[in-house]
Structures are given as C-alpha cells and as structure tokens.
Amino acid sequence: MDTSHVARRVSAKELGLFFASPAAWLFLGGFAAVCLFVVFWIESFFARNIADVRPLFEWMPILLIFLCSAITMRTWSEERRNGTLEHVLVQPSALWRFSLGKFQACLSLLMLALMATLALPVTVSLIADLDWGPVWAGYIASVLLGSAYLSIGLFVSARTDNPIVSLLGSVALCGLVYLLGSNLFTEFFTNDTAEILRLFGSGSRFDSITRGVIDLRDLIYYLSLVIAFLGLNVYTLEKEGWARFSSTLRQRHWRVGTFLLLANLLVTNIWMQPISQLRWDLTQGKLHSISESSQELVGQLREPLLIRGYFSARNHPMLAPLEPQLRNLMLEYAEATGGNARVEFVDPALNPALEKEANEYYNIKATPFQVSDRYQASLVSGYFSILVKYANEYQVLSFSDLIEARTSTSGKAEVRLRNPEFDITRAIRDVLYSYRSGGDLFAGIEQPVEFIAYVSDADLLPDALLSYLDSIKAQLDIAVQASDGKFSYRFLQPEADEGQLAQQIEEQWGFAPMASPIDPEKDFYFYLTLADEKQVVQLPSGDFNPGNFRKSLDSGLKRFARDFTKTVAFAAPQVNQQMAAYNLGSHSFNGLESIITRNHSIILENLADGEISPEADILAVVAPHDLSELAVFAIDQFLMRGGTVVLATSPFSVEPDGGALALRSWDSGLEAWLSHHGVGIAESLVLDKRHARFPAPVQRDSGNLQFQDSRIIDYPYFIDIRENGLARHPVNGSLPQLTMAWASPLEVKRRDKLRVTQLLWSSPDAWLGAGDDISPRANQTWQPPGDTQRQLLGVAIQGRFQSLFKTPPASLQDRPEQVSPGVNAFVRRSPESSRIIIYPSNDFLSDRVLGALVRASGNRYLGPVELFSNTLDWALREEQLLQIRSRAHFNRTLPPMEQKLRVSLELANYAAAIAWLALLGLVTWLQGRRRKKRYVRELGL
Incomplete structure (x- = not known):
C-alpha cells in the first residue's frame, strides 16, 4: 500500500460514509438552522440593531460541542464494533496516518457546516457597514475550536465501541474544556486564579480571537490541543495490540514519547504566554492596537510616563474578561515610548500604602458591584481604574469611562471596552498639555509667529494708549527672549506712504480708523495681530489695561501651539430648573458640555455683554434664542478677528406637551446675520425614509377615546x-x-472669497414636512407628498467675511469704561482663517434627544456629540484624536428597514443555507454516479 496516500484515502472513505447516512444531513441542516435561529430569534438580530455577527460566534463554542461530537461519534467506535479496527491495526502504514485521515474528513465536514452560515455576514455587509475583520477572525476561531473538539471526539471515540457513549463522552469532555475558562466557572475565583483558568479554557481563547485579534499564543494553544488529543488517539489505538500486564521496550517508548509530547506542548504554551507582541489586529481601523496618532503623541514625551492599572482580584464577572485586553493595550503604550513609559498593575487590596495613595491623592475609590451566586446576592467593592501620570500632572479613568454597556432584547447586558485607546491617549494628551502649559509656551509652536501691530504715530494716539503702548513693548521684548527665535514683533504705521497700508488693512481685514471721544476729529489706528504662514488672529485690546496684555498675548499664541489645551467658549440656553424638573421647555446640554470639558477647557459664555472672552480659541453656540444685538455683535466680531463659530440652530424646537410632541417656533436672532453671509435655514423640517427609531409618545384611538402610549x-x-x-x-x-x-434644510449661496464645504446630507429619499403636527400615532405610515431629494444638513464656510455691522452697537459705545469707540477693535472684514460651521438643528445635541436614542438602541449613543467634538478638534487643528474617537464597538448600527425587508432577509438566509445543502447533495450524487460508472467499467459489466 502506498503509505503516502493513506490519510487522503481514509479521509475520502470517511466523507463518503458520512454523506451516505441520513444522519449527516440532519447534523448539517440542524447546525445551520440552529445557528440562524439563535441569531434571528434568540438574539433578535434586527432588534439588536448592531451591524455585526457577534451573536453567531457567541453561541458557536456551545454549538460546536454538539456538532463535533456528532461528527466524531462513529469514527472509531464503529470500527471497533464492526471488527474492522483489527484490520487497521495490522496495516503496514503508521496509525497516525489513519487518525490524520479521519481528522481531515471530520474537519472538512466542519468547514462545510460553517460555510452554511456565510450568507449571514454577506447579508449584513450588503445592508450596513460591516467590519469584516472580526468576521474572518470569528471563522478562524471556529475552525480552530472545532479542530480541538474534533480531536477530543476522536480520542473518546477510540476508547469505546458504542457511538452513543462516544457522543456523551465527547460532549462532557469538550464541555469541560470550554467551561474551564468561562465566566460561569471563573467567577468563583479571584482575578489572578481566573486568569490562569482562562489560559486553559477553550471558550476564553475563542472570545479573544473573535474580537478581531489573532494572537500567536491562541493559535499555539489550539494547535497544542489538536496535537495532544490526536497523539492520545494514536496512543489509545496502539495499546489495542498490547498484551495485558506486559511492559516491553516498545511500550515504554510509547509511554515516554506520549508523555514527552504532552509535556513539551504544555511547556511551549507556558513559555509563549509572556510574549504579547506577536498579534495581528484584523479589525477595520485597528481597534485593538494603538494608532499612529497615539504613537505620535507618546513620541513627544520628554519625562517618564506612568500608566497604572488598579484592578481588584475580586471584581464583577463582566469586567474580569476585559482586564486582559486593557493590560495588553497598556503594554503597547510602553513599547511605543521606547521605554519612556512605565506600566504597572496593582491590586490595592494587597498593598495598603498604594490603596491609601489612590484614595486620598488620586481620588480613586473602590466601586461596589452587585454579584450573585446560586444562593445569594452580595456586594463586592472592586477597583477597575487607570491612572495616567506625567510629572506632577495626572488623569484618572474610572470603569464608567472605559466600558460601554448595552441591554439586549433578551434583557441580558453586553459589556465591552468602549474605546480604551481614545480614553488613554486623551488622558496622556491632557497631562502632557497641562505640564507644558505650566512651562514653556513656545515649546508647542512649530512655525515662527509674528506680532504685527498697526499703530499710528504717537502724536495721533490718546494719552491712555501711549502708556499702554510702552508697557506692551516691554512685555513683547520679554516674550522674544523666551521664544528661542519662534516669536518676533514689529509696529507698522498705517498712515505711512500716503496711507497705502491703511487702505490695504481696511480692504483685507476691515481695520477702520478709530476715534477718541475727547477729540472725535482725530483718527488713529491701534490694531494688534498675530500671524504665521497659515492664519492671522487679532488680539482683543480689552480696556487697554497693560496688566491684561500678556494674558491676551498668551491666549493668542496658544492658537498657534499644538501642545496646549484649547479653550471653547460655549453658549447655550439657560435651563429653568423648575421647568426642567417637569421636562417642560428645557433645553439642557449637560452631556455635550461634559464631553467638551473632558477634551478642552470650557468657558460658559454670556453673549449678552457683547464680548467673547479673550481666552476663547473657538466659539460654540447651541440652540441660540432671541439673541440681542450685542450678542450678535459679539459673535460677529469673534468671527471677524479670525475665529471659528460653530452653530447648532434651527427655526424650530420640539418640546414635550401633555404626553405629545409640540413643534415650537424658535427665533435665534441670527437670521439676518446668517443671511448676510449667504446662509439660509428653511422654516420646515426634514423627513427621511432612512431614519432611526424613537421612543415616542404615541396617540392611540379606540372608538371615541384616545390614549397615550410610549413605543x-x-x-x-x-x-x-x-x-x-x-x-x-x-x-x-x-x-x-x-x-x-x-433638522431643517440648509441653503447656502456662494460668495466671493468664501469656500463652502458641504458636510452632511440626508438620503435622496428625504422630503420637507408641512404643518406642525409631528406627534407619531399608532400604525402611522409616513409618506412623502411628492418627489424626494437630498437635503443639506451641515456646512462649513471659510474665507473673508464682511461684518454685518457698520459701527458697533450704540449701547456698547455708551459704556463709561470705554476709552473710545474702537476699544473693541471693531473689524469690518475677517482674515481667510475665519470659519462658520452650521448644523441646522436645535435639538440633536440635547440631553433629551440623546437619552431617547439610548432608550431606542439600548446602548450609549454619542454620534451627535462625537460629530461636535470632531468639529471642534478640526477647527482647533487638534486632529490627533479624530480618527480614534468613533471606534466604539456598538457604533456600527443597521440602517432603518421596513418589516417586510427584515422578514425577507431572514428568509433569504434560511434559503441560502438550504441551497448550500442542496448543492452538497448534488455534488455527492454526481460523485456517487461517477464512482459507480468507474466500478462498472473496471468490472467489465
């Protein structure tokens, strides 16, 4: 016999016998049906509303136990029961070839069964943005886990002549290997013990791969299981030919060889465990690996960085499996810094000194978690926090900052790490910037910055400005000496050369002559600017107090620096606490304010005083209402001085009203100002066939009675x-x-010297609503009255803007503290760096809407807030965090679909599985006919 082909011939024989039995088709068909039933019914795929196939792989370790046990139950037990095992034992070929052939046949059947589920990820990719990395990783993990189960099944089958006993034994042994590292078992132990158990459990290794990360340690683990149980399988068969109570040299060699094989596999896994660098992140955007932005940031570190994880040995069972993921990520930061970062893992309960330091100095407290076992529920106080410390600056990330939870339709909670890289990188950035802000301001400036003052001759200036001028020149000299060549200044007289410069700065910047109230006939210029190659920023003069100049200068310089926390001036409606308690007439933006505070310094701006804080780097105005002339002037002049204004505004607002929804007119006061810049917001709302779900009050009619439901x-x-x-x-x-x-539709007219960038659109299936009845009703269908078209919902405009105002408002000029009408440095024209960014909705960032989206989706939805944060970072040229902010796992959602389409997609997956089995049946039938014809031809019949 040609021994080189034994494994292949055995595999072909086993496959033929398997497909000749009706049980084979029941196993394959049952596996496909159960997988799809789990996804669509038990896990409620469409109601879950996440664009992934994670439910399929969450159940795969359990389903594979029964499938693999069913596949292997007859492989050796039938040979033993039918008496053909002796024939195998006396063959000249090595026994491992027969075992390998049977394993290959079983593995082929497993892969055919898994292919019956491929229609599911294909369906998701067709209807949504599917990340294929975790999908391929899930199938790789399924093949690896299935291979381990098959080798276990072959070993058990070789020890009995009863297929039922083989099935039950395989299920028991495979289940034991799975349970060894599962939460159901490890929650009875401390984290350290549980972590060791997870190293031996097949399920925990499976979960690690299905995240989308292929770790060499996991591959070696599964390969070790396969080799170990196939070796035990061969050893069991070899023992069949031994005489009882004998001990020959051959038998001793087999015993020692098998023991050495198992020992070497165990040692290899132990030796590989500390090596965490050999891993491949298959996810889109490398969700589980630090990005180039993070590597670039940690590359700026000049002092040692400490990243310390506070993890309790006894913690909540849902948090325990997340700890190893955090550990691996934290170690990656240490590697990226080239040894400039120290990573520590601490259990405070084992180190009272560190626990006291954590409690008193860093305000890190243990969090009480409720846990339960078979007999009682109890509270466990555990630590799950990360400390990021750089010099004397530090940031703390608690478990609420690190995890993302959602409730499935079955009521089961899903807990995953939300976006740990973003949180850790942001914390590193904050401590780095805080450290630098207390040191050298010019360290974060890359391009030279020049201070250019357009100031008239001393003979034309009021006396108050002369002393101010002498003071700021002295302060500028100090700044030049400290800048290491990155800062310079010069004073230019606009009236020189017959006023050519005066004409130029009025045309470019709108710098008009100022006048003193003491001598109105005497004009002068006094404008202070900062400029580099990309932008020009005008410094506010304030009240011409020399003591405030350096503060204004530093605030302006920070706009050119990369390594300082920027300041956001945030203006939102004042919340009436009494009305908010009853959810009436309140526009609260606490969630948005909290996110801005985490990423930037924030100033709650009162626009009514006609001025924007000189410390502000950007102005964000949300849901403006009845703005006064002074408020509009403050926004206008901030823009004219080269600032960026981010607006969320619309002619309407929606409020609860007696269990229904009421559409209110909402006069922002900015209509004339926006129209002046070519921006119009239509007085209507956009409806779209592609829409999200909403837990809305629904009016239900029953006869002559009306009822209010929430659906x-x-x-x-x-x-x-x-x-x-x-x-x-x-x-x-x-x-x-x-x-x-x-949202309302935007209309933007193109203007000279302005660049318009469209940011957001509705789908082409959108239309404009008519009337103010927006309350949904039971069984209501929304149909467009006519043609549909795409609507503009976000725009950025940049360039030279013309001020709406000819002169400052009279109420501003009459203030007694003003030295002159030019004290506010009234500017008629902006530099090219000025921007207006508009999102036409008063409500999409409100706490009420974000809360409604959370209730509808079951998870923490932050899409609108992330958009607003991205807008601020882009405008402030802080783009390091842009690409990693939206990497949360639950962010990928399914598009809105009608019920008929959902049913059709589900049936299509069942049909695809049936079609695949039919194709296998056809191929099997054709091969059987070909084989029969060959036999007939060889026998000469």
Missing part, C-alpha cells in the same frame, strides 16, 4: 445619515453613522 417606533424626523451622507471630511472622522433629530 419605540420608526420616526422619519430622526434622520439616519450614513456613508453616502457623510462627506469625506475630518469633522466626520470615523463616524459610521449619525442621527440628526428635527
């Missing part, structure tokens, strides 16, 4: 914006999807 319904006023509606622009970052609530 999660399809609601076209919640516009679902996806890839085709998200422009390729940094403000969209890596957002996979955005929900825009109650």
